[in-house]
Amino acid sequence: MYDFKRRIYEVIEASSTGDASSKAYDVLMGTAVLVGMVPLMLKSENTYTTLIEILTVIIFVIDYCARVYTADYKMGYKSIKAYIAYIFTPLAILDLLSIVPIVSLFLPVSSLIKLLKLFRVFRIAKLVRYSKTTVIIANVLRKVKKQLLAVLVLITIYIFVSAMLIFQLEPTLFETFFDALYWATISITTIGYGDIYPKTDLGRLITMVSALVGVAVIALPSGMITAAYMNEINKKKSKYEL
Template sequence: MKVLKNKLALLVDDEQGTMRGTAFFEYFISALIVANMVAIVLESYEEIMPVYGDWLMNFELFSIGVFTVEYLIRIWVSDERHPELPAWKARWKYMTSFLGLVDLLAILPFYLPYLLLMDLRILRSLRLFRLIRLLKLNRYFTSLRLIRNVILKTKNEIAVTVFLVFILLVLASTLMYNIEKQAQPEAFKNIGESMWWAVATLTTVGYGDVYPITGLGKLLSAFIALLGIGIVALPTGIISSAYMEEFRELKGKTTSCSCPHCGKEL
């Protein structure tokens, strides 16, 4: 029993585990998560459900089974990773960690109707929560760390940029609403609808379902579209700088150097 637990602890541990089984286990869970996504996409096809509906339901039951077993194992062996803590504390620590909650939320929507004896009709919308399973992949992406560091480092400036964009959207859509509401009472019915135009213009998406037709409206639209270029430049500049810093720190700057003029070591 003790040996089995030890082996399982190594199996599900993605950081220390070096057994051959660990890599296999990781690939298996990753593949299952991706297959779950594919299943969600397939279920939305009307042509597919009558033919493969049963197959997809069985696959869902199989996935729930695997994820439930995985969750229970992770709870069970979590005291191995924190031998300094009492067993229940180590387990509680895992269960309330970010990845522990993701593991729970990935299976909970399936059990909830049975637990709460709710109407089965509401089960349908709960299916969407299966998307949370994608977050389980998080565990295996160490390469994400650099990008995460950069985003964390720049989160203040990004937040200010988002705030500036929001202010700009409110200003632009209020002005446009007042300019266009008489020419296009339907498309610019209120400032909320006007904001739909503002987002499409500032992000340069430009679906083409709403656009100004008056001269003044076109002038404002042109101005906002040109500002959109600057809006792209701001976060890009911020993120570029943060990347450079991160790169330089990773490289470890201890290369000793010699003067290019006299050749002496510094």
């Protein structure tokens, strides 16, 4: 019995050696994820998109059940806790969310159902398992998460401060504080759509400072991620050289 379970685990996990079953399963899952995206590229749905939905969800449900069934192997300990812990892992939650759009086939169209259909995009996250590069990127993001969080807090504070300043200095320009927040975000990220722009000298001064701060602060995370990524690649290289 346990041999059968182990075999299922070996097949559903990304293939590392020349296991034909595992490779065929990986190709099937990758195809199901990519083909499952097709309905999102079309304006209206037809018979074929419904067929895609049914065919892909069958695969995803089987995959989810198999992953929960072999959770003890994945988590590394054999108890009921392993199954419960696995269900709450990020990838298992994403697996579950990728099945949710199937309810749209059985319920009448509503805004909630339309929202549920958008959950299809979560399916792309299933590809993370099968790509070594995405695993490296996930490790890198995990390593620099404290620094990224610090930058995020810094940017959020700056956006709020500049939004509050501009909201007080240009009361005719912004109807709500959300408009000011929108302007501050668009300015600090140096996107600058130009749909809202300050008219007073003080407002313009704040915009100039925002743009300059934006150039410096927005560049910080990309620099940190690049440095950590290069570090990870070099570590892997030196590991192979040894």
